[in-house]
Amino acid sequence: MVGVPLAGAARLGRGALAAGVALAVPPLCLACRRPLVDPRTLCGSCLRDLEIVTPPICDIMGTPLAYDAGPGARSPELRWNHPLYDKARVATVFGPLSQRLVHQLKYHDVPGVAALMARLMAPAMADLVADADLLLPVPLHRRRLLKRRFNQAVLIADALAPLVGLPVVRHAVRRVRHTAHQVGLAREQRADNLHGAFKVVEPHAIAGRAVILVDDVLTSGATADALAVTLRAAGARGVRVAVFTRVVADANREPA
Numbered sequence: 421m422v423g424v425p426l427a428g429a430a431r432l433g434r435g436a437l438a439a440g441v442a443l444a445v446p447p448l449c450l451a452c453r454r455p456l457v458d459p460r461t462l463c464g465s466c467l468r469d470l471e472i473v474t475p476p477i478c479d480i481m482g483t484p485l486a487y488d489a490g491p492g493a494r495s496p497e498l499r500w501n502h503p504l505y506d507k508a509r510v511a512t513v514f515g516p517l518s519q520r521l522v523h524q525l526k527y528h529d530v531p532g533v534a535a536l537m538a539r540l541m542a543p544a545m546a547d548l549v550a551d552a553d554l555l556l557p558v559p560l561h562r563r564r565l566l567k568r569r570f571n572q573a574v575l576i577a578d579a580l581a582p583l584v585g586l587p588v589v590r591h592a593v594r595r596v597r598h599t600a601h602q603v604g605l606a607r608e609q610r611a612d613n614l615h616g617a618f619k620v621v622e623p624h625a626i627a628g629r630a631v632i633l634v635d636d637v638l639t640s641g642a643t644a645d646a647l648a649v650t651l652r653a654a655g656a657r658g659v660r661v662a663v664f665t666r667v668v669a670d671a672n673r674e675p676a
Contacts, residue, residue, distance in 0.1 A: 447459035447460070447461075449461070449462055449463040449466055450462055450466075450521060450524060450530060450532055450533050450536055451463075451466040451517055451520050451521055451524065452465070452466055459532065460531070460532030460535055460536060461532075461536060462536070466517055469515075469516070469517040470512055470515075470517045470518060471512055471513040471515055471517075471518070472511065472512055472540065473510050473511060473512060473513060473544060475488070476488040476489065476493060477493075478493065478494050478495035478497075478498070479491075479492045479493060479494055479507070480494055480495070480498060480502075480503065480506075480507055480508070481494075481495050481497060481498065481503070481508055482507065482508040482509040482510045482544070482661075482666070483495050483497070483510065483513075483666060483668045484513065484668065497669070501640075501641070503641050503644065503645060503648070503661075504644075504645040504648045504649055505633070505641075505644050505645065505647075505648040505659040505660060505661050506658050506659055506660050507548060507660050507661070508638060508641075508644070508660070508661040508662070508663065508666070509541075509544045509545040509547070509548055509660070509661070509662050509663075510544060510638065510662075510663050510664070510665060510666040511537065511540040511541045511544045511663070511664050511665065512540065512664060512665045512666075513665065513666065513668045514637065514639075514665045514666055514667045514668065518664070518665040519665075521533055521536070521537070521664075521665075522572075522636050522637055522664070522665065525537070525572050525575070525576075525636065526568070526572045526636065529569075529570070534572065534575035534576045534578070534579045535579045537576050537579070537636065537664040538576055538579035538580040538583055539579075539583070540664065541576070541580060541662055541663070541664055542580060542583040542584055544662070545584065545632070545660075545662040548632055548660045548662060549584045549585070549586060549632070551630055551658075552586060552630045552631070552632050552658070552660065553586070553629040553630050553631065554586055554587050554588070554589045554625075554629055554630075554631055554632070555577045555580060555581060555584075555586050555587070555588045555589070555632050555634050555662075556577075556588075556589055556592065556593060556631050556632065556633050556634065556647075556651075557571060557573035557574040557576070557577040557588065557590060557633075557634050557635070558573045558633055558634065558635040558643060558644075558647065559571065559573075559593055559594060559595045559618070560573075560595060561595040561596075561597070561617075562595075572636050573634050573635045573636065574588070574590060576634055576635070576636060576664065577590075577634040580634060580662075586632070589622075589625050591621070591622060592620060592621065592622040592625040592626055593618055593619070593620050593621065593622075593626075593647070593650065593651070594618070594619050594621050595617055595618055596616075596617065596618065596619045597616055597617045617646055618646060618647055618650040619650070620650060620651065620653075620654035623654050623655065626651055626654045626655060626656050627654060627655030627656070628655060628656075628657055629656055629657060629658075630656070630657055630658035630659075630660070631651055631656050631658065631659050631660070632660045632661070632662050633647055633648075633659065633660070633661045633662070634662050634663070635661070635662075635663050635664075636663060636664050636665070637663060637664070637665055637666070637667075638661065638663040638665075638666040638667070639666075639667045641661075644661045647659070
């Protein structure tokens, strides 16, 4: 009988163990936890409840528009809320299902959620990637990182990197000021809360580069704006934003 090399035997053993676990514990929907056939995805019901952003969209905000007004169409929200970054692209409209997925990733560390988000984000951000240089996960302050144990933006960026062909730069920017939670704050309060919160600690990684900021949620955009100002001061030639979900007001969907 021909012997099996130890490394091969170990791989076979791990494969058999994984197969046994899969039979004993079937894949679950990442949102509602119903049993599925395919791992790391959503059941049909949850997928239908997820409002995926499709054209027509605002060229700047990346938010859906009520009708197609042609290339370069823009949301009326830009009249009172123009961002300081160049463009944003979003995969889904914020709602109960997208919120549940964000919570599964951020607070419950459910495996596979970041990969699902990345698969949905990659097609939405195709036009941002063409001349971009790197993905930059929105950094957490070290105090919050110690409490949470991981940065969800890094997990998403790591899953995105092979899909869009861009490297992830994790340490070029640091969150140097521990800010209060943004939930419940008005736009002006969010901007004040984030003043001086970020610092570029590796200028050589940013100067002359087109950066795509990666995060899970975009609400008022104050965090992205604060980072855009910081990155431009360090010489970034462009700042774009890619997120899994964004808060969208129905009144803002009529193109300008």
